[in-house]
Amino acid sequence: MPHPHPIRWLREHPRAADLTLATLITVISVIAHLAGESSVNDPNMVNPTWWTVALVIAGAMPLYWRRVHPLATGLFVVSIDVLALLISLPGAAFLASGVAIYSIGAHSFGKSRTRVMMIISGLIFLLFVAGWLRGLELVDEFLSTGVMMITAFVLGDNLRRRRQRVVGLAERAERAEREQELLAEQRVFAERTRIARELHDVVAHSVSVMVIQAAAARRNLTSSPETASEALEAIESTGRQTMNELRGILGVLRTEDPEEAAILDPQPTLDRLDALISTDDLPVEMAIDTSLDTIPDSISITGYRIIQEALTNVRRHAGNVGHVAVSIGKDDGQLKISVADDGRGAAADDHDQSGFGLIGIRERVG
Structure with a gap:
């Protein structure tokens, strides 16, 4: 050794x-x-x-x-x-x-x-x-001793200052590293939150529709085969759409390029509300008082997800619904969305108490 x-x-x-x-x-x-x-x-x-x-x-x-x-x-x-x-x-x-x-x-x-x-x-x-x-x-000794003492003190003080600078630089580097780690953790947390929100938006609505359609198919399987077949077709269509959206989300997770991510995962906007409602069994009445083309994509995506979550909540919690009114408009340059139904509420056992959908809405709106 x-x-x-x-x-x-x-x-x-x-x-x-x-x-x-x-x-x-x-x-x-x-x-x-x-x-x-x-x-x-x-x-x-x-x-x-x-x-x-x-x-x-x-x-x-x-x-x-x-x-x-x-x-x-x-x-x-x-x-x-x-x-x-x-x-x-x-x-x-x-x-x-x-x-x-x-x-x-x-x-x-x-x-x-x-x-x-x-x-x-x-x-x-x-x-x-x-x-x-x-x-x-002792004049010469006094002068030489004074010079020696001053020189010794100055050399020591310079060493102390240099050591302090080194320590200060090390502390700043450590602090910067901690800040970078904290920012990285915040980015990871924000990305996890975004992914969870997107998965909830995609899965919760689609699964709710599929559960309703499956129940309808089961009830009409013997008495009305055609109605049961239509319900099964709706389940199949909704399942395919959900799988496509999930593939888009998984594709985003596999790429680090934001532009490529946007291509892989084109988020639905308000102009796709008709497709959303057409796959739904709720009696929805739409009222649009503004041009959807003038709404920025980021706001339009948020609006779509809010309406999607609202319809999911109507289906889960409103009970028997005869009418759902969805209105979209602008007020003082702000997008205004209203979703109202005439349901009286479902049974307590049928309620989903997770509350993640409302949390997601609050996160989107800020």
Whole structure:
């Protein structure tokens, strides 16, 4: 099994990376301290002892918490470095402080960060004031330290901003993906609703007609064979028409081209009402007060389906009907449809309580 690259492994385990960095800087600082090297030529340099080594370690090892507590870590590390320089500790430098300030820029934000940076700047300034009062020439060190601190902070802040941009882009991409999934679900639901509505319109009316005709054929099979034969022919004709419409709907489901779908599934419009009524046994009287050719196809299809559902409901729920009046007209540019019957209602057991037809009408009308 191949081992992961060390750099990649450290990126995937930031806490281990911080421990490695803190340990490395601690070792470098201790070695520099024991070697007695210093960037400041101070005759009062303190000789290395156990407590000076402990102080050097205390000024570097807290970098382990530089991501989780960047402000506290930065303030503590810089304070230790300032103290080490104030007491003329050999090997004292701002290596750990530079990493800590970089971490402040990379892993913190807001007013707290500003306050901590102001405190750190004040500590560094007071350090060099104290050195000047002791007669040490620290101008070059002050300038180089200031440039290093500013550079470390700017680099860390740029990293934080870049990371925020990446996170923002990822969140926007995820949000856009969720919106696309939601839109796709809505389209699927709308298509399922449309298919269910079309199937209801086609099947409910046709089956209602076929049931009525089958009952008539059964009643007249012996007493009036001719009437029974006519009823069976009506059932056959209605069945063929229903099958053709179902094939059209299934054809639409198999194609993704809207134009091809329109060819496969030509929806019936108001100009086909005569064919609808001719296959029906209801005594329907039509009254059309407008030109059907001037009605847009989308509205005409809706009107046809509404009348079809209304006649189906008359057949199912009105009971014995002697007259059904269907009127079509326009009022203030709107299509007006009225379907009225003189039935008294069928028995409760005969009612279809699904209500899907009325739901479909409401969905069509909006």
